[in-house]
Amino acid sequence: MNYKLTIAWLYPDLMSTYGDRGNIYCLTRRCQWRGIGVSVLPITLENNKQDLKKTDLIFMGGAQDRQQRVAADDFIQNKGPILKEMIKKNIPALFVCAAYQAAGHYYKPYQGDPIPGASIFDLHTEHPGDQKQRLISNCAAKIINPTGLKGITIVGFENHGGRTYLGPKMKPLAEVLAGGGNNGDDGFEGGICRNAIGSYYHGPFLPKNWLVADWLIGRALEKKYGKEIKLSLLPDSEEKQAHQAILEKII
Amino acid sequence: MIRQYFAILIAKLVWKISTLFNLGAGGTWPGELALAIDPFLLKKLAQKLKGTIVIAGTNGKTTTSLMVKTILEGAGFKVISNSSGANLVNGVVSSLIQISSISGSLNGDFAILEADENALPAILDNLSPDLLVCLNLFRDQLDRYGEVDIITEKWQKAIRKLTQKTKLVLNSDDPQIAFLGKNASLKTIYFGLNDKIGQKKTFEHATDSLFCPSCGSRLKFSAVYYSHLGWWQCLKCDLKRPSPQIFNWDSPLPGLYNKYNTQAAAASAKVLKIDEAVIKKGLKRVRPAFGRQEEMEYMGRFIKLMLSKNPAGFNESLRTALDLKANNLLIVLNDRIPDGRDVSWIWDVDFEMIPASIHLTLSGDRAYDLGLRIKYSGLKNYLLETDLQKAVKQAVGMQVAGEKLFILATYSAMLDIRKIISGKKIL
Incomplete structure (x- = not known):
């Protein structure tokens, strides 16, 4: 059987500051190398909701403040509610950095009123003030949820001022090995709700964490074709080397 | 006063x-x-x-x-x-x-x-x-x-x-x-x-x-x-x-x-x-500045050194090198303070423009990240050498007489390469 997936790339021209494109490259190549048909549908301000509904896997990346403000209305009012529905139906998704924050209930700046989010994830973010340091560094964590990925390490780079706190409907993705994680306090990094993952490991999260990419592809196929589909193994030596090099650098 | x-x-x-x-x-x-x-x-x-x-x-x-x-x-x-x-x-x-x-x-x-x-x-x-x-x-x-x-x-x-x-x-x-x-x-x-x-x-x-x-x-x-x-x-x-x-x-x-x-x-x-x-x-009368398309000679071969430190600049360096018919390319990625600790930006560079026929060598503190990026650009043939001195030697060694080696490097890597070429020790 010829499988085929459509990946929604949310706001590639707005929410794409730190090499976020790497995630799309990783997902598409890993499908192609396995003979899975794949297409990427960029979803930005001008796209309507119906385009989004046709997709099988969702990705949204990080942004600069101004770009995020430009996307915010459309995200909260138009795309957000659709995404929420899709995620409820187990469509897999990845939200990194600013997208992870924006998918929560709100972001509370140090001064001023909270900025509402899309409430896709049960979490909120607070900025502790200029006196508290931004969390900026290479980082690593060990996955605790989902069970299919439990025990593997993830590596990346984080750069955020906001501290994120998960609500009861959100499970933590991983335990911090190095770096700040969600808030620098509780020792957790990222979050997961059904098949939707959020992480502070910004930009190209998936290439060095290729097993997470495969997990997302696996869930997308499972959802679309209604059965478990075993993914063929790929030679991942470059991925392993780059992953290992970061672990050795910081742990 | x-x-x-x-x-x-x-x-x-x-x-x-x-x-x-x-x-x-x-x-x-x-x-x-x-x-x-x-x-x-x-x-x-x-x-x-x-x-x-x-x-x-x-x-x-x-x-x-x-x-x-x-x-x-x-x-x-x-x-x-x-x-x-x-x-x-x-x-x-x-x-x-x-x-x-x-x-x-x-x-x-x-x-x-x-x-x-x-x-x-x-x-x-x-x-x-x-x-x-x-x-x-x-x-x-x-x-x-x-x-x-x-x-x-x-x-x-x-x-x-x-x-x-x-x-x-x-x-x-x-x-x-x-x-x-x-x-x-x-x-x-x-x-x-x-x-x-x-x-x-x-x-x-x-x-x-x-x-x-x-x-x-x-x-x-x-x-x-x-x-x-x-x-x-x-x-x-x-x-x-x-x-x-x-x-x-x-x-x-x-x-x-x-x-x-x-x-x-x-x-x-x-x-x-x-x-x-x-x-x-x-x-x-303008000649290239320090490390910016600077031309040098090493082991009898010609080198053009191009500081390339962010996606917009890197794309332009690549395009310029390819316009100049580059056939031998060394890319060096470091992540020291003057380079920026975060190397995520390499995924915003259009490495896809590099033709498969080019001799490509990768090096630097984050050579493995480059290797991974290049893999996903679809290029299969490249040499990866984490030791910069060896990498420069190997890249020069692949050169046909009369050709130029184009080196695209981040800031601290550019400084190190100048030292290697001028025979100084790198720390």
């Missing part, structure tokens, strides 16, 4: 000591100390000159500075400048102190000062230049500089405080830079490209300013040169690219980005009332 005298004396002493013992901090330390003793020193020293020119922007500062310097020298002026490693306030002061006498008189007519993006406001607080040249703003080392929009805001505030003495030289093709002139009461001259050659209709992925700096709507571009530089206009609020007064001057160096540097230099020289013929002649 005594304070100034003392500040210069101490700074000169520290400078001597640090060069004598090779302490390596001679570029910034003396200035730091001098400013602590006399906070107004920069202003005082700059006043002694015929003019000061501050050059800011993500890419092209060093080359543009060199172009302006060469033109002014051709016009018979004595010009002093800071090196790119000394582009914070302390470095700028250090550079001036080095050529000042103890009494504070300067042996020069013009000072050309490169300003780090973050340091520009502080530098402008300390001196009012005759010319402020703003080249472009691209995402670069976000962990250190922060985001493009935040830098623009800081620049806007700093420019608002300048006196009528300062004239602005702005890039008309970069929306955020051009917008700096919109509400400024200062005399402004715009430079840009009006050439059909090199124009594209679509954007590359690495762009930062596609939305109106005034009203936030999506801008319409009728032509794109590279990244977000092009002919832009806002259909909603009528803000549009100002017509550049300076354009289409012949660039002495390859690459679209050097065309922009050339227009910026020519515009600056025009504002300083340099004769057009002298500008033309000066530009012809």
Whole structure:
């Protein structure tokens, strides 16, 4: 059987500051190398909701403040509610950095009123003030949820001022090995709700964490074709080397 | 006066000591100390000159500075400048102190000062230049500089405080830079490209300013040169690219980005009332700056070294190397402080443009990240060597006589490669 997936790339021209494109490259190549048909549908301000509904896997990346403000209305009012529905139906998704924050209930700046989010994830973010340091560094964590990925390490780079706190409907993705994680306090990094993952490991999260990419592809196929589909193994030596090099650098 | 005298004396002493013992901090330390003793020193020293020119922007500062310097020298002026490693306030002061006498008189007519993006406001607080040249703003080392929009805001505030003495030289093709002139009461001259050659209709992925700096709507571009530089206009609020007064001057160096540097230099020289013929002649004499398309020889082979440190610049370096028929390429990625700790940006570089036939060698602190990036670009054949010295040797070894090795390297890697080539030890 010829499988085929459509990946929604949310706001590639707005929410794409730190090499976020790497995630799309990783997902598409890993499908192609396995003979899975794949297409990427960029979803930005001008796209309507119906385009989004046709997709099988969702990705949204990080942004600069101004770009995020430009996307915010459309995200909260138009795309957000659709995404929420899709995620409820187990469509897999990845939200990194600013997208992870924006998918929560709100972001509370140090001064001023909270900025509402899309409430896709049960979490909120607070900025502790200029006196508290931004969390900026290479980082690593060990996955605790989902069970299919439990025990593997993830590596990346984080750069955020906001501290994120998960609500009861959100499970933590991983335990911090190095770096700040969600808030620098509780020792957790990222979050997961059904098949939707959020992480502070910004930009190209998936290439060095290729097993997470495969997990997302696996869930997308499972959802679309209604059965478990075993993914063929790929030679991942470059991925392993780059992953290992970061672990050795910081742990 | 005594304070100034003392500040210069101490700074000169520290400078001597640090060069004598090779302490390596001679570029910034003396200035730091001098400013602590006399906070107004920069202003005082700059006043002694015929003019000061501050050059800011993500890419092209060093080359543009060199172009302006060469033109002014051709016009018979004595010009002093800071090196790119000394582009914070302390470095700028250090550079001036080095050529000042103890009494504070300067042996020069013009000072050309490169300003780090973050340091520009502080530098402008300390001196009012005759010319402020703003080249472009691209995402670069976000962990250190922060985001493009935040830098623009800081620049806007700093420019608002300048006196009528300062004239602005702005890039008309970069929306955020051009917008700096919109509400400024200062005399402004715009430079840009009006050439059909090199124009594209679509954007590359690495762009930062596609939305109106005034009203936030999506801008319409009728032509794109590279990244977000092009002919832009806002259909909603009528803000549009100002017509550049300076354009289409012949660039002495390859690459679209050097065309922009050339227009910026020519515009600056025009504002300083340099004769057009002298500008033309000066530009012809320009040779590549330190590590910027610098040509060198190593083991009997030719090397072109191109500093490439952010997506917009890297894409332009790659394009230029390929236009020059590069067949042998060494890419070096470091993640030290001057490079930026975060190497995520390599996923915004269009490595996909590299043809499969090219000899490709990868190295640097983050060689494995590069290897992974290259794998996902679809290229299969490359050599990865984490030891930089060996990597340079191997890459040179693959070279056919008469060919050039093109090296694209981040800042600290560029410095190391220059050391390797000149036979010095790298630490």
